[in-house]
Amino acid sequence: MSARREGRLTLPALCRALACGALSSLELTRRCLGRLERLEPTVGAFLTLDAPGALAAAAASDRRRQAGAPLHPLDGVPYAVKDNLCTRGLRTTCASRMLENYIPPYDADAVARLRGAGCVLLGKLNMDEFSFGSTTMTSALGVTRNPLDPARVPGGSSGGAAAAVAAGELPFAVGSDTGGSVRQPAAFCGVTGFKPAAGRISRYGLVAFAPSLDCVGVLANTAADAARVYALLAQPLPAQELLPADDSGAGLSGVRVAVPPQGWGPPLSDAVGRALDRGADCLRRAGALLCTADCLPPPETALLSYVALSTAEAASDLARFDGIRFGGPARDPSALPDPAEVRGDCFGPEVKRRILLGTALLSGEFRARCYQPACLVREAVRDGFARLFGEAELLLTPTVPGGAPRADVPLSPREAGQMDLYTVPASLAGLPALSVPFGRDENAMPLGLQLVAPPGREALLFRAGAILEAAGGWLPEEVGNE
Ligand code: GLN
Numbered sequence: 001m002s003a004r005r006e007g008r009l010t011l012p013a014l015c016r017a018l019a020c021g022a023l024s025s026l027e028l029t030r031r032c033l034g035r036l037e038r039l040e041p042t043v044g045a046f047l048t049l050d051a052p053g054a055l056a057a058a059a060a061s062d063r064r065r066q067a068g069a070p071l072h073p074l075d076g077v078p079y080a081v082k083d084n085l086c087t088r089g090l091r092t093t094c095a096s097r098m099l100e101n102y103i104p105p106y107d108a109d110a111v112a113r114l115r116g117a118g119c120v121l122l123g124k125l126n127m128d129e130f131s132f133g134s135t136t137m138t139s140a141l142g143v144t145r146n147p148l149d150p151a152r153v154p155g156g157s158s159g160g161a162a163a164a165v166a167a168g169e170l171p172f173a174v175g176s177d178t179g180g181s182v183r184q185p186a187a188f189c190g191v192t193g194f195k196p197a198a199g200r201i202s203r204y205g206l207v208a209f210a211p212s213l214d215c216v217g218v219l220a221n222t223a224a225d226a227a228r229v230y231a232l233l234a235q236p237l238p239a240q241e242l243l244p245a246d247d248s249g250a251g252l253s254g255v256r257v258a259v260p261p262q263g264w265g266p267p268l269s270d271a272v273g274r275a276l277d278r279g280a281d282c283l284r285r286a287g288a289l290l291c292t293a294d295c296l297p298p299p300e301t302a303l304l305s306y307v308a309l310s311t312a313e314a315a316s317d318l319a320r321f322d323g324i325r326f327g328g329p330a331r332d333p334s335a336l337p338d339p340a341e342v343r344g345d346c347f348g349p350e351v352k353r354r355i356l357l358g359t360a361l362l363s364g365e366f367r368a369r370c371y372q373p374a375c376l377v378r379e380a381v382r383d384g385f386a387r388l389f390g391e392a393e394l395l396l397t398p399t400v401p402g403g404a405p406r407a408d409v410p411l412s413p414r415e416a417g418q419m420d421l422y423t424v425p426a427s428l429a430g431l432p433a434l435s436v437p438f439g440r441d442e443n444a445m446p447l448g449l450q451l452v453a454p455p456g457r458e459a460l461l462f463r464a465g466a467i468l469e470a471a472g473g474w475l476p477e478e479v480g481n482e
Helices: 011-019 025-043 051-066 109-116 159-166 183-189 223-233 270-285 299-320 339-346 349-361 364-391 413-418 424-429 458-472 477-481
Strands: 046-049 078-082 120-125 172-177 192-195 215-220 256-259 289-292 394-398 433-440 446-452
Touching: 011 025, 011 223, 025 046, 025 051, 025 078, 025 120, 046 159, 051 120, 078 109, 078 159, 109 120, 109 172, 109 223, 120 159, 159 172, 159 183, 159 215, 172 192, 172 223, 183 192, 183 215, 183 433, 183 446, 192 223, 192 458, 215 223, 223 433, 223 458, 256 270, 256 364, 270 289, 270 394, 270 433, 270 446, 270 458, 299 349, 299 364, 299 413, 299 424, 349 364, 364 424, 394 458, 424 446, 433 458, 446 458
Parallel strands: 078 120, 078 172, 256 289, 256 394
Antiparallel strands: 046 120, 172 215, 192 215, 192 433, 394 446, 433 446
16 A cells, blocks of 8 residues: 555644645545544554544534634534544543543543644554553554555654554544554654654543653654644643744754764664665754764663653552553453452553553562662663753654564563654653654665654744655655755
């Protein structure tokens, strides 16, 4: 399937067409639903589709426009959200049997913002169960394939979101990123993924994995599109400096960009090493001054810290799913369920693995031997970035150590963990980070480059991302034609 070149519409083109009446929201929504009907049997990005709700929201947007009301630029644009963001009246499962029948009575803040701006919610996207994973294969409720090669995984845990954008089923999607779950699937599917600084997008209504690391993030066709959605979701309400830099000609004159030294992390594959070199060169040609990032702790150490902290937090968060307070199968309200039975039946193997590991890490001597040192490593990572951003404005790294793996070769937890190697440092430090598609692996699948910035420099991050995208070989055709 060549979904990459066809049908991927970027937001400026869509917003212009809606604004001048060349396209109605209803037409656009019907077009997305038509494409979904054609592609979903192969891609499987959606867990729940709400066609009637989407058509009604689109018709309401068209009525607002006809009435001449002042509209948000994204009014009438279709999108979908990862199934761990609560949607009022629409099933929210976290891809788990535990929440298979859960219908939230409220919207997550991010969803409320998008609804308030008039965006059209198409439905809910597949993910790894409770966001635990790197492939979307731990989903208990469906299989998602990489639209660029259905034999390969889309990445995870926001795999449905990345696949839906890559397949051109919708112009953008909202996911969540704890250790890389927006950036990594974006890289595997050849789209752009943005994780904000900690706290910059409200987490209210996002089912927690590890609250000290969880972020709501954006997947889109371009960095400029991700910036537009971010400007709507950021809190407090968008400040001027958050708005996308519409100065694509501005370049990076004098911007200091740090690149990790040789030996930071395991040796890079040829393809990833080439992509990193070409990316650095492309930023240099745009005026950036390259330097070496030699004050960051090794990514392997950051990864161990991430595993300990995120798993400990996850084990504690998931205690609420016991069939009494939350979750479990539909049941006779007069009989009290047995929590052990409900948890045994409704959680999948990866969830159980993390609960066991996280509980152990918080118990007895492991607390002092593993959990507390992991907290210290997090501090060291934060200090390393603080020093780095005293000397440079941006960090450039690979997003992933390779392209999307095949779906038929199961990964060990260790192999899956390696995919988070370059994304977890920014998560531990709570920094904004962007993955843009850049280069190809030996199977011609996309690779990603990651940019990390200090909080407040998001506009620079998006500008540098757009420069990389233009050279990376994965932009939808239409962008070049604008
Ligand atoms: N792959 C990582 C994990 O399984 C990250 C997941 C995430 O960011 N939600 O922990």
